[in-house]
Amino acid sequence: MRVVIPYTDRDPKSRLSPVLSGAERREFARAMLGDVVEAVRNAGHDPELLVPEPIDSPGSGARLDSVPTTVDDRALTPAVDAVLGRLSEGVAEMAIVMADLPLATATALRRLCAVGGDVAVAPGRGGGTNALVVRAPSFSVDYHGASYRDHRDAAAVAGLSVGVVDSMRLATDVDEPADFAEVLLHGDGRGRRWLVDAGFELDATDGRVGIRRE
């Protein structure tokens, strides 16, 4: 199955700016993207990047230069809908997986793909939609706000069935510094390595788990 991964180098992960510079955020975003691409490949699927403008070769070891890339400078929602248009042209199913899931594994993605339904969803923490498998041409996305709820509602209105995968790994998108703790605890790929190399570590000194930078 073709798995489309939306990504941008334009000021990525802006909510991390209290702790990372612009250049660092780009590096870290690329590292997480590499983890997602690798998980997709290991699950036996075909990754494809969806970007607003061509990205330069990464050199992050993720072999991104061999990943087919679609360039669409519209906002996330119309760009993803355009890609899903292939479902009207004979493609049976497609997946959309966010690029900021450094805990994604082949096993977790396989579980998502094994969920039945015209639409299979991996909800993100805080009501987002971190991954979708779409099998119905009539479905369209809306990534603004509480997209998990909105996607369920839209499917119901269209008479489409929805499956949900219960995965902490796919639910963990990295938006804020507090999310680093999850990557340090459960990751084993490029995203975790980047954080460790940048000096981040778990801080459990006050009895609760946070992060600190050396």
Place this chain on the structure above:
Amino acid sequence: MRVVIPYTDRDPKSRLSPVLSGAERREFARAMLGDVVEAVRNAGHDPELLVPEPIDSPGSGARLDSVPTTVDDRALTPAVDAVLGRLSEGVAEMAIVMADLPLATATALRRLCAVGGDVAVAPGRGGGTNALVVRAPSFSVDYHGASYRDHRDAAAVAGLSVGVVDSMRLATDVDEPADFAEVLLHGDGRGRRWLVDAGFELDATDGRVGIRRE
């Protein structure tokens, strides 16, 4: 399998005090406990409460009065270790499941129990240990701080194998008001109903999901 659920009525869920009164926190904690007890029963297991002092009959519809109860006024870690002592007396396996998991379902608990290993863990967000299945008498718990990491390390030192379940539902313990969003989005039991009755609802007006109280 016997599933032990530690619980206390003594100032429960103190980090919710910015938004809930003491009485409300007790009610909500009881509602979440009811969800966990029901999920354990629906998974075909036998719930048991572990409390520091006897609790009065709940009247929350969770039929807690029929749940076997062990009273131990020590802190969580020694009280749980005492219960796990039964593994030295011929019991093959036991589970410890936290009481603040209102998204727990029978399916999620069955997945935990199906994980192999001398110890099976459901990590909580932020490095906690939300649920454990223990099959080795030599394992002991330590719930302070980054307990997920500590439990893995302790198992490794003791030469025990560890399995991990990838479950957003079991990872979602409710400690802070922000966690209410997860309950409102994904719950369908007593915990969610209590929040709705108390006037909490999702707030997606600024493009991100929060909660508000009417």
